[in-house]
Amino acid sequence: MRRFTQGFYGYAFAMMVCLAGVGVFLLITPQSRTEHIPSVNFSIDVANMRRDASYQVWTPDPVLANWVPTSSRMTRGKDSExxxxxxxxxxxxxAKRAHALLAQSDERPAAGFANRMANSDKPQGSVQVNGVTWEKRFREDKNQRSLVRFLPDATLVVTGTAQWDELSALAATLKQQSKLT
Known part of the structure; x- marks a missing residue:
């Protein structure tokens, strides 16, 4: 018995016992084969925005099929003025599991906000979405595409690693919400 616990054969036996234990563990442990992306409810931020913002808020209505809202953050601050x-x-x-972000603000200068959200200050043409012109920007090193729309009282930026068709689809769903008092 002593020979079996020493040397190469003892080492090989111990490794086989360990690997068998790991194999049994993997077989009996439940494993999810479905994708789970945590979702957030952004309705409270929409209500707060409609009440607090000096501009009329734009929201996706409806949220596109198979898109999952993953984050929502409203912030109050001061601009450079x-x-x-x-x-x-x-x-x-x-739906293609890329990232897209809708950002909007009444920050001035509007170009500063747009440049920060798009990570670029260089327009590369424009695109029409529902009859409205959006400025296109692309930052190659970050694989970031952006659509920018300057309004009289706010700036909208649709940006992310999503392709142009998905960003345009998000921009197409945007509806202006009435102000809450």
């Missing part, structure tokens, strides 16, 4: 601002960022996992 010292004015109070309200900004909202709403993130999605798209």
């Amino acid at each position: 010292g004015r109070a601002t309200v900004t909202w960022r709403l993130g999605f996992a798209t």
